[in-house]
Amino acid sequence: MKLEVRNVRKSFAGKEVLHGINFQVESGTALGLLGRNGAGKTTTMRIIMDVFKADSGEILLDGKPFEPSKQRIGYMPEERGLYPKRIVLEQMIYLARLRGMSKTEAEKSSKKWLQRLEVEEYANRKLETLSKGNQQKVQLAATLVSEPDIVILDEPFSGLDPVNSQILKDVVRELIEEGRLVIFSSHQMSYVEEFCEDIVVINHGNVVLNGSLKDIKKEYGKNRITVSFDDYTVEKSKAVIQEKFGDFVAITGEKKEEVILELQEGKTKSDVMEAMLKEHLSIATFGNYAPSLNEIFVMKAGDE
Amino acid sequence: MKKFLLVLGFELKEYMRNKAFVITTLVIALLGGAVLFLPSLMDMSEYLPVPSKNGETKVEEETEEEVTLDYYICDENQLIPESLITEIFGEGTYQYVEEDKIKEAIETEEIKAGFVIRSLDEMDYYVLNKGMMDMESQMMESALVTAGQIDYCKKHNLEYEELSSVYNKEITVNEEILGKDTESNFWYCYAFEILVFMMIVLYGQMIATSVTTEKSNRSIEVLVTSTTPTSLLFGKVIAGAIASVMQVGIVLVCILGSYQLNREAWGGSLDMIFNIPAEVLVTFGFFGLGGFLFYAFLHGAMGALVSKTEDISKAISGLMLVIMVVYMLSLTQLSNVDGIIIKVLSFLPVSSYSAMFARIAMGSVSMVEVIISGVILIVSIIGAGWIGALIYRMGTLRYGNPIKITNLLKEMKNDK
DSSP states (O other): OEEEEEEEEEEETTEEEEEEEEEEEETTOEEEEEEOTTSSHHHHHHHHTTSSOOSEEEEEETTEEOOGGGSOEEEEOSSOOOOTTSBHHHHHHHHHHHTTOOHHHHHHHHHHHHHHTTOGGGTTSBGGGSOHHHHHHHHHHHHHTTOOSEEEEESTTTTOOHHHHHHHHHHHHHHHHTTOEEEEEOSOHHHHHHHOSEEEEEETTEEEEEEEHHHHHHHHHTTEEEEEETTOOHHHHHHHHHHHOTTTEEEEEEETTEEEEEEOTTOOHHHHHHHHHHTTOOEEEEEEOOOOHHHHHHHHHOOO | OHHHHHHHHHHHHHHHHOHHHHHHHHHHHHHHHHHHHHHHHSOOTTTSSSOOTTSOOOOOOOOOOOOOOOEEEEOTTOOSOHHHHHHHHOTTSEEEOOHHHHHHHHHTTSSSEEEEEEETTEEEEEESSOOTTOOHHHHHHHHHHHHHHHHHHHHTTOOHHHHHHHHTOOOOOOOOOSSOOHHHHHHHHHHHHHHHHHHHHHHHHHHHHHHHHHHHTTTHHHHHTTSOHHHHHHHHHHHHHHHHHHHHHHHHHHHHHHHHHTHHHHTTTTHHHHOOOHHHHHHIIIIIHHHHHHHHHHHHHHHTTOSSGGGHHHHTHHHHHHHHHHHHHHHHTGGGTTSHHHHHHTTSTTTHHHHHHHHHHHSOOOHHHHHHHHHHHHHHHHHHHHHHHHHHHHHTTOOSSOOOHHHHHHHHHHHO
């Protein structure tokens, strides 16, 4: 199953907020939709779910127009919302049946997901009596209750403590392993790095980065190295590099005790290593620079 | 259809579980029913127009009321015989005085009113504050008319009593109503008009609230991505309508049933309200409930325009204005059920619930007119539901200030 978002544009009150969004995601993989607040992630998800109509562009599933009502989709909106005054199990069964399950299936699946998310003891309680974290877990259970093939989660980790985040991480991992198509947005880059093979970074309604996370990291680490010296502070290391190796590398940043360097044109890592050894410097670490997703995100979306 | 039934069942269950809703229904039904049992349980003949419990006809005890001097009369030419004045105003309630004493006595509130008889064709009437039900002037006028007639008879050598008996001859009327008796149908027709009006106003607001609540608790986004807005709105509105009709129905059954059981004890004195013919109930069932459903959908749509329950009254104010105008027009036209205004109203979906019902209950209406009005109403209910669902869908995720209906209609047009 392949879901494609093609050149989607959307305006509100005459102002275009999405300027041609493109990406695709396949079953058995997770796509991380990243962007700053107001970048257009939620609007993109709502257009996929047909909550909003796109001004132009198309959403395709296996090459055909995507109709959410004809698919089993689990959608957890950013604005969490269930019935606060209704019994948890009752509303889960209701939502499962609305999405096409029989009463028996719905009941069985509701109990399964409540148990999986460790909130089965609240099945017969009113939602409003649960803590915020548990309400969040019930919301996720309600999203997955119809055993969806496509799962769309908008900021699923917000409001969860580390223990509940771990449960959610395990669940998302299982969904991917079971071959479901997962799209989720998050501000917590570490979660995205853990699950997502592909990422899309949206900034001001434009896709500024799109592709395999591995390739992106490789591309952003290309021609960059990190170095640290024994008994040298980062400042001292930087001063030494500036003074003695300016022909080989340019300093681009620092990461903890290491200095991030970019190779000058025509120079190789071996050239740098050789030059440093000639200066009898005690090298503590020397290696390829692997940027974190957070760093890439700040580079691409941190323009203000 | 399956999803509509699911929404309907889910929403209906909410009403049935609502303790306030259930308790209110039971309390009103039981109280209403119990009150109508009272004449069977105790002697109420002293307070109500019902037969006494032991079967004896209550004889009104003549109580000696204190006679007070209320009127001053100045009749210098003795134009009205005193016996006539006594007959009309009562012994000891009046006194003949000079004209100049009257005004002062009224201003000091010594007496209620005063009369100066100028001739058989003219009199002056004095009173401090004239009340809505002030009858004194008319009473003296009738005395003057009678005095004039007596005077005429005297002058023309005629026998007043004989002429009077000819003019005021008692007629025996054998009445057989072949059509409808407006007089006897008026009261339950009036009661039903008020009942439907109350249902529309009270339960309409309840339905609008149930729709707005889904926006305020943010469950609407999950719902509109799980099923169609039509299923959601129809399910919610019809569930609200069923709950309302059940509540009103239970209360009505209790009251009407109680009355039927105790009708003899009441001596049939409430027949004009509670002894309703079956065909009137059927008509009310169709047009009354049809009109209620029409407005229920419109209330549901208005509920989707706002995201906070406190904004509902603002959103439904336009609708309320229409309801009030229809209500006022219908009530004022009840005494003229074959007039052109009520005829027009009986075909409009906003007013047929009351106008056509009134025409059927009290006026002349052909079956063709009833069918045409019924079809218009059914089509309008479906139309209101369809437009309501569109508004519901367009209003999804519009939070903040209430959405103007004109802006929404423009957007709906642009989306097509």
